[in-house]
Amino acid sequence: MTEEGASRTGAASEPPTEPAPPDGPDVPEQRREEESASAGLTTAPLDADQPAGPAGTAVPGSFAGTRAPGVGGALSWLARELLGWARWFWRQLTSMRVALLLLLLLALASIPGSLIPQQRADAALADDFRRRNPGLSQLYDRLQLFEVYSSVWFSAIYLLLFISLIGCILPRTWQFVGQLRGRPPRAPRRLDRMPAYTTWRTATPPDEVLAAARRRLRRRRFRTDLADTPGREGQVAAEKGFLREAGNLLFHLALLVMLIAFAAGQLYHSEGGKLVVEGTGFTNALPQYDDFSAGQLYDVDELERFGFTLDRFHYEYSREGIDIGTPTDFRADITYWTDDGTERSGEIAVNHPLRIGDAKVRLLGHGYAPVVTVTDAEGNTAYQGPVPFLPQDNGFTSTGVIKVPSAVGPDGERDQLGFQGFFNPTYNLDEVRGPHSTFPEPDRPMLTLNAFHGDLGISAGLPQNVYQLDTENMEQLTDESGDLFRFDLMPGQSIDLPDGRGTLTFERFENWATFQIASREGNSWALIGALAAILGLVGSLFLQRRRVWVRARTDAEGLTVVEMASLGRTESHRVPEELAELAAALQPDAPMEPEPTEGDAATDAGGDGAGADAAGAEGAGAEGETAGGADVEAAAGTAADARGAAGPEGDAATGAGAGDATDPETVAATDAESADQQTADPDPKPEDPASSAEGAR
Numbered sequence: 001m002t003e004e005g006a007s008r009t010g011a012a013s014e015p016p017t018e019p020a021p022p023d024g025p026d027v028p029e030q031r032r033e034e035e036s037a038s039a040g041l042t043t044a045p046l047d048a049d050q051p052a053g054p055a056g057t058a059v060p061g062s063f064a065g066t067r068a069p070g071v072g073g074a075l076s077w078l079a080r081e082l083l084g085w086a087r088w089f090w091r092q093l094t095s096m097r098v099a100l101l102l103l104l105l106l107a108l109a110s111i112p113g114s115l116i117p118q119q120r121a122d123a124a125l126a127d128d129f130r131r132r133n134p135g136l137s138q139l140y141d142r143l144q145l146f147e148v149y150s151s152v153w154f155s156a157i158y159l160l161l162f163i164s165l166i167g168c169i170l171p172r173t174w175q176f177v178g179q180l181r182g183r184p185p186r187a188p189r190r191l192d193r194m195p196a197y198t199t200w201r202t203a204t205p206p207d208e209v210l211a212a213a214r215r216r217l218r219r220r221r222f223r224t225d226l227a228d229t230p231g232r233e234g235q236v237a238a239e240k241g242f243l244r245e246a247g248n249l250l251f252h253l254a255l256l257v258m259l260i261a262f263a264a265g266q267l268y269h270s271e272g273g274k275l276v277v278e279g280t281g282f283t284n285a286l287p288q289y290d291d292f293s294a295g296q297l298y299d300v301d302e303l304e305r306f307g308f309t310l311d312r313f314h315y316e317y318s319r320e321g322i323d324i325g326t327p328t329d330f331r332a333d334i335t336y337w338t339d340d341g342t343e344r345s346g347e348i349a350v351n352h353p354l355r356i357g358d359a360k361v362r363l364l365g366h367g368y369a370p371v372v373t374v375t376d377a378e379g380n381t382a383y384q385g386p387v388p389f390l391p392q393d394n395g396f397t398s399t400g401v402i403k404v405p406s407a408v409g410p411d412g413e414r415d416q417l418g419f420q421g422f423f424n425p426t427y428n429l430d431e432v433r434g435p436h437s438t439f440p441e442p443d444r445p446m447l448t449l450n451a452f453h454g455d456l457g458i459s460a461g462l463p464q465n466v467y468q469l470d471t472e473n474m475e476q477l478t479d480e481s482g483d484l485f486r487f488d489l490m491p492g493q494s495i496d497l498p499d500g501r502g503t504l505t506f507e508r509f510e511n512w513a514t515f516q517i518a519s520r521e522g523n524s525w526a527l528i529g530a531l532a533a534i535l536g537l538v539g540s541l542f543l544q545r546r547r548v549w550v551r552a553r554t555d556a557e558g559l560t561v562v563e564m565a566s567l568g569r570t571e572s573h574r575v576p577e578e579l580a581e582l583a584a585a586l587q588p589d590a591p592m593e594p595e596p597t598e599g600d601a602a603t604d605a606g607g608d609g610a611g612a613d614a615a616g617a618e619g620a621g622a623e624g625e626t627a628g629g630a631d632v633e634a635a636a637g638t639a640a641d642a643r644g645a646a647g648p649e650g651d652a653a654t655g656a657g658a659g660d661a662t663d664p665e666t667v668a669a670t671d672a673e674s675a676d677q678q679t680a681d682p683d684p685k686p687e688d689p690a691s692s693a694e695g696a697r
Contacts, residue, residue, distance in 0.1 A: 093160065094167030102161040103255075109157055113148035116140065120147065120293045121271075124465075149266060150296070158259070165256045169249065176245050184225045184237035187549035187565070194549075194565035196576035198583050201559045202590040206552035209562055210236050212589035213550040216582060222548065236550040244569070247539020254533035261522035261529055268521040270294040270303065277369045277386045277512040281309035284359065284517060304359040304519060308336035308346075313511040315366055317440045325394050325440055332363055332513050348515070358519045365514040367391050367398055370423050370447050376407040376502045382417070383407075386510045389423040390467055395437040398423045401469040402449070403456055410500045416456045417501070420469045421449035421486075423509070435488075447489045447506045451477040451497060477501070545569040548582065552590075559593055562586075 062084075067077035092098055117126040126146050130137040137146075144151035191197055202209065214224050214236050222238035272292035274282050282288055284306050294300065316329035331349040336356060338344075348354045353362040369386035376382045382404045389400030402419040409415030424437035427446035435448045454474030458464060477485040477498045487495050489506035496503050546568040555561050564586075566579040 090167065093164050094171075096168065099161065099164045099168060102157060102164055105157050106154075106161055109148070109154050112145050116145050116148070118146060118148065120150070123291065123293075158263070162256070162259050165252055165259070169252050169256065172245075172252075173249055176242075176249060179245075180242065184223065184239040184547060186225075186237055187235045187551055191549060191551060191563045191565035194567050195571075196566040196579040197564070198579060199561065199563045200583075200590075200592045201555070201561055202593050204560055204590045206234060206554060206560050209552040209560055209586075209590045210234070210550065213552075213564075213582075213586055214238075216585050216589075217548065217550075220582070234551060234553050238548045238550075239546075240548075241543055241545035241569075243539050244543040244545050245540075247536040247541075247543060250536030251533050251540060252536075254529045254531075254536055257529035258526055258533065261526035264522035265295075265520045265526070267295045267297040269519065270298050270300070271516065271518040271520075273364070273514060273516050275388055275512055275514045276310045277388060278310050278313055278510045281307060282515070283307040289517075304357040305339035306336060306356045306359070308334045308361070310334055310513060313366065313513050315441075315511070319439075327366075327440075330363070330366065332515075360518055362516045362518070363513060364516050365391075367396065367512050368423055368425060368442070368445075369510045369512045370400075371507045371510060372402060372447075373505045373507060374402070374404050374407070374417065374502060376404075376417075377410045377415075377500055378408050378412075379502075380408070382502070386512075388467075388512050391440075393436075394440070396425050396440040397435075397437040398425075400467060403458070403466075403469070405456055405458055407453075407502065409453070415453050415501070416474075417497075418452040418454075418456055418469050418471070418474055419449045419504070420452075421447070423447050427488075442509065445491060445509060449487060449489075449504075451485050451487075451504075453477060453501065544572055544574065546575055546578070548579065550586075560590070562590055 062077075062081060065080070067073055117129050119126045140146055144153070148154055188194070192199075204212075217224050217236065217238040220240070222240045223242075224239075225237040270292070271294070272289035274288065274290050276282050284303055286292060286300050286303070311333045314329055314331050314333070315327060318324055318326045318328050331347055334346050334348060334354070335343055336346055336354070338356065346354045348361060348363045350363055353360040355361075367388060367390060369388040371386045372383070373381060374383040383402070383406075387400055387402050389398035391398050399422055400420070404417040404419075407415055407417045422435050424435055424446050425442040425444075426437050426439040427435065427444045428438045429435050435446070452469070452471055452474040454471075457470045457473060464470065479485050479498055485498055489495060489504075491506055491508050494503050494505040546566060548564065548566045551563040552560050564579060564583055566575050568575040
C-alpha cells in the first residue's frame, strides 16, 4: 500500500487526520488549488488591500500611510486620508451588521409612534394629551415624538437603511452575474482533501466514465464543464445551488422595494373620517370631513370623486355568556355614486371595506343620535334634527351637546341655548355612576340633559368642537325651587324650559356610523415585497451552494481509477449524502472492478494517493455490485460500515463518509497497526480480506 492508504472502494472519507507536512514542495500549489476550488461560493464583498503609500513621514493610524514633505505632500496626504475615511464609512454602512442594526433601530423608532398620539393621525387626541401633560409635551415636541414618522431622526435612519441596502445589493449582484457567466473551477490535484470523497476502479474507459458522469450530473441540474477543455483533461467539474445567492439577493431587493413602498405610502396618501347619521350622506370633498390628514406630496385636488348615503345600519349584540355586549352583526347598507353619475348599492362591514376607485371606505364605529326639536320663547322652531352622542363605554353610555344659536328669549332678545348630558340606550341610575347604560341595544332609551343660556361663543369666528359645550359665558337654568334644571326624557316626551324660554321634545333616535376614507400608494408593492422577502429568505436558508468533481484516469494495471469529491459552502450532512447518491447512480455505467484475492491490493505508484480496497474474488457478479453499492451508500456518512458478503471467503469493503463518527484516535491506532502488519508480513493471507480494508482506513 501507498503511504496515503489503498483505494477506498466506493467510500467517501474525511480529510486525513494528520495534515500534510508544511515544508513539502507542493504545499503552496495545493493551497492555491484548494482556495481556487472554494472561491466564488459566496458573493460577499471582500476588502481590498490598501496600497502602500509613498516614502515620507509615517503617520500612525492614518489611512493615507506616509506623508511626503512639503505643502504638496500634506495636501496629497489629506486627500488620501479623506478618501480613506470615506471608503471606511462606506464599507461600514454597506456591511451586513450595520444593515441589521439600522433595521433594528427602525423597528425601535416606530415604537413611540404607536404609544404617543400622532398629530397627523389624530390631532384631537394629541391636543388632549398636550393639555393633560403640559411639561412632558414640551419634551415630546423637542424630540418630535408627536410626529415620529416625519421627524428628522426617523428619516435619517430610514435613508441610511435605504443606502445601506443599495450598497449591499449592487456589488453582490455584479459578482453574482459574473459567477453565472463563469465556469465551474477545475478539480484540485488532491481530491481526497475535500470534505466528501470517494473512489473506485472500473474496467470502463475514462472517456466513457466522464461522459456518463456528466450526463448524471446534468440530470440532477448541475452546471457542468466540458471534460476536454485544455488544462482540464480527464475530469468533469459541476456546480449547483446558485438559487441560494439568488434568494439572498431577492431578500435584500424585496426589503428595498418595501422601503420604497412605505415611503410612497407616507408621502402620497390621504385619510379622513366622517360621522354619517342614518338617512344622510357624504361627498368626498375636503370640507365634508370631520378630520383629514394627507402626505406631504399629496394634492387634495386628486381626491376620488364619489359620494354615498347611509341607508340603514344593522347591529346586534350578544346577550348571554361571557361575550355579552359583544357585537355579532355590524354592517352598513349604502348607496354610492361615482363621477360618471352611476348609482350602486353596497355593503360595508368590519374588515370588509368598500373600494371605490383608488379609495377604500371602512366602517369604524357606531352610535346613537337623538332627534330633538327646540322651540324658543316665541314658539318658533329654533332647532330640529339628529344630534350624535358619542359612546363612552361598552354599554354605550353616550355624551353629547345640543347647541341652539338662533333662539329668542322671553324678552324678545337673542338668547342662545345649550344642552349637554347623556343618552343611555338601556337606562340605569345608581349612586356611584349616576345615569348610565347597562347594554348597548336600546332596551330603555333615555335622554338626560342640563340646560344653559347665554353666549355659545360661536359668533367669535373661532373653531369649536361640536361635541363640547363652552359654558364660560353661559348660565345654567334653574327650576322654580332654585335647583339646577335637569331632566330625563324618553322618545316622544317633551319638557318646558324654565322662565318660558321654550320647549324641548325628544322625538326619536337614529343610528350613526363613522367611516374612514383612505387612499394610499404603494400598498400592492409592499405586499409583493413582503412575499418576495419571505421567498428569498427561504431560498437563502434552505438551499446550499456546492461543487462536485469527477476525475477518471488509467492506472498501471490498465484499469480506470474513478475519483469523486464534493465541496459545500457550509458544513452539511447533505454534501456527502449527495455525493454517495451520485456515485451510486454512476455504478451502472462504471461498475466497480473487484480486487484479486491473492496478495495485497495493487498500489498506484504514479497516482495521487488513491488506490483500491481489498475485495473477494468470488464477489464479482451481481453480489459484488451489491457490495460496491453498499460501500457507496456508506459514503453518505452513515454510522456503521457497509459490508457485503458473497462466497465462503466473502467479499468485504468498508467505507466511511465525510460525516463518519469514527474516533480519530482509533483510526490512528488502526493505521499504525496496519502499517506494522504490512512490515511484518508483506504477503497477507486471504482468509481475512476485511483486514486490508481496515488498513486502508
